Amino acid sequence: MTEISRRKFIQLSVISTAIAVGASGCKNEAIWKQEATGQYGGMANKVYPYVDQPGGTIDGIPVYYATTCGMCGAGCGLYVRTMGGRAHKVEGNPNHPVNQGKTCLRGQLSLQHLYNPDRVMRPLMRSNSGGNLQEVDWEAALTKSASALADAHGKAAILVDGVTIARSPTKMRLLQELSTHIDAKLIQLSLVDDSPWRAAAAACYGKDQIPDYRIDHADLVVSFGGNFLEAWPSPVYYGRLFGEFRQGAHRKPGSHGRFVYVGPRLSMTASRADIWLPCQAGTEPIVASAVLNEVGGKGVNAEYAAAVSGLSRAQILHLASLIKDAAGAFVAIPGDGLFSSASVTEAFAAVENLNVRMKSECVMFGEAMLPVENPLGGLRSLLSLVDEMKHGNIDTLMLAGQVNPAYHLPADANWRAAVAKVPTVISLTSFLDETSSEAEIVLASRTFLEEWSDQTPAVLPGGVSLASLTQPVIDPTYITKRHEVDSNNHPVPMMDTREHNDIVLALLSRLRSSSPLETGMSVVRRTWYPQLGVPPDAPDTDESWPNTVSRGGQWRKSHAAAVSMAAASAQDFSAQVPAQDGRFALLLFPHIYHDDGRHANLGWAQEMPDPMSSAVWNTWFEINASVAHELGIRTGDIVRLKSESGYVDGPAVPSPGIHPETVAMPIGQGHTAYGRNATEVGSNPLSILDITVDQKTGAFAFSATRVTLVKLRDAQAGFHAEQDTLVLVQDRPHGAEPPAVKNLIHETAGEWRSGRPGAESKVLEERTKPIL
DSSP, X not given: OOOOOHHHHHHHXXXXXXXXXXXXXXXOOHHHHHHHHOOOSOTTOOOOOSSSOOTTOOTTOOEEEEEEOOSSSSOOEEEEEEETTEEEEEEEOTTOTTTTTOOOHHHHTHHHHHTOTXXXXXXXXXXXXXXXXXXXXXXXXXXXHHHHHHXXXXXXXXXXXXXXXXXXXXXXXXXXXXXXHHTOEEEEEOSSOOHHHHHHHHHHHSOSSOOEEOGGGOSEEEEESOOTTTTSSOHHHHHHHHHHHHHSTTSOTTOOOEEEEESSBOOTTGGGOSEEEOOOTTOHHHHHHHHHHHTTSSOOOHHHHHHHHSOXXXXXXXXXXXXXXXXXXXXXEOOGGGOSSSOHHHHHHHHHHXXXXXXXXXXXXXXXXXXXXXXXXXXXXXXXXXHHHHTTOOSEEEEESSOOHHHHSOGGGOHHHHHTTOSEEXXXXXXXXXXXXXXXEEEEBOOGGGSOEEEOOSSOOTTEEEEEEEOOSSOGGGOEEEEEEOTTSOEEESOOOBOHHHHHHHHHHHHXXXXXXXXXXXXXXXXXXXXXXXXXXXXXXXXXXXXXXXXXXXXEEOOOOOOOOOOOOOOOGGGGSOOOSSOEEEEEEEBTTTBTTTTTTOXXXXXXXXXXXXXXXXXXXXXXXXXXXXXXOOTTOEEEEEOSSOEEEEEEEEESSBOTTEEEEEESOOBSSSXXXXXXXXXXXXXXXXXXXXXXXXXXXXXXXXXXXXXXXXXXXXXXXXXXXXXXXXXXXXXXXXXXXXXXXXXXHHHHHHTOTTHHHHHHHHHHSOOO
């Protein structure tokens, strides 16, 4: 640790005293005001370094920056606390309409995204085909990239990260310009695709966007496979509304809203429900259709729904009666659990039809202040691109953001074989993953905490017109190598990265043979100035822009027009009934911390236990406890899931909270190349999936595969990394679990299966036994 001189110690003491005095309400309020309100951005756009510090910084005085979280597509507003130019803490922006000061764990993880030791530090290129990636300067990387794009002569494609980049108005505008200039295909890739949801909303409400379900105004919420408190589409927003739904201002004292969950797995969201109806995987829309039929709409009859779902007719009728009683204060919510057939859009529409029939007063739509035109997307579009790559019709492929088809696509898609036939692959990314590590050129982009950008949130709050702004909170050019200087005696930067927009602008300038006239910030301002009513040639002293930067975006109340509701056409759901062939439905769900796998390279995400299984640093297979009992499978035993396309192995977690004909598994682990924290950790179930595409939108139905299950071997005492040891937070170090813990799930399964009287008391007694 560096020694602190007596003079520096006195300076710090004086500053600390000043802060304390300001906090106590005395006359000297300047420092306390800066601490309390912060200088959120500001007109000068100055970001102080944390290694090579310029003059003018004040030790001990924090500076805050308002920005937008880029860890998912929810678009939550953030305040980032910096000290001496280094980002120290992330908190929610209390004024932002989406999260109102709250963040999820992924938002807190953004600092590990920023300080990740496995980041791409400089541009990389291969010296020859099959050679290793080597660091080069920007001039060489950009010149070769622009040449490859120009020489493609229309045989080029740009593949965009649909979770983050495709939601940025400015980034998409620049990428559209680039694709138009070189006559390239522009395609987005998002594993959990919102296009079926938007298509259903367009059919039922006339709005091509995800609805805002105002559950805080509802008396009854019914979720059909929608895990809205977890990873998709806006968990912080719905977590806040769910709290209001339970005990908010709209509730009478002592009352709370009622929540019913229909789905095969007791997820974290389902565990918050008053009633859980564990239907067979893939039958949620059939249950919704039967309920619709009971409340006066056109759907299947309750007897048929009961026969295929595993629910009883009485359960379906009871749900219908609850919905009738709630009337307009009812709302039905679909979600990621509906990606289980080739009729994903119809499944979403079946749920939305319930809202239409009941004239739900809880379905609203916000307004995008800066709309983004959705580029072509879906698995169908990507498979078409793969086919063109196979036949030599793509000479240059550019990847923008954390888009990772080598990881997200099933093995049967043959991505690796197809991309090997593309002469030049360019990746614009911050991290090397399975896809970008195979590129010929890697353009090292900065993280969202170091760049200017903007975002349109996935869920726009009803009655609000909104756009979020991203600004850099640190400047990485000041992060220097200690004691190293160049020929001009200037410190040598540790990283030589550029903003995403700056890279695209540099490519455009080379393709147009012109000098770059804009920067990452100026191109964002060009997007925003018309919305702010500011002339393009306005001076930097115009306050509209710095005020927008200081807020983290723009939002205002908009005219809340009545939602136009029209029922989508009734569908025949017989094709969605899983075949009774003795196999299990494989239910995949985005990991609450890793999302679709993009955050598996963060140590904190790996260390955080899953809220339902308590597992860390691995994947696991959730198996019905009764089925596990019959197959002799205990907690931690290694099992194999096999589909028509391959198999994955991993530890089992028997649970009574899953349908007997379903096996559930999280998405996000099993990377083969994604940094020290993610590589060779767990299994990737996406590789063994059948290629099932939604008929209407082309989205990937990633839960439509059926698998067989077989036990490979018993769990071994202790930890064995090479054998996929299941690590739970309640594990005892240096040994196996006590027998009372290990046998508990089997006692529970046996008693539940036999239904003997007194089973609950025996389980409770077993739970409360002291474990030494």
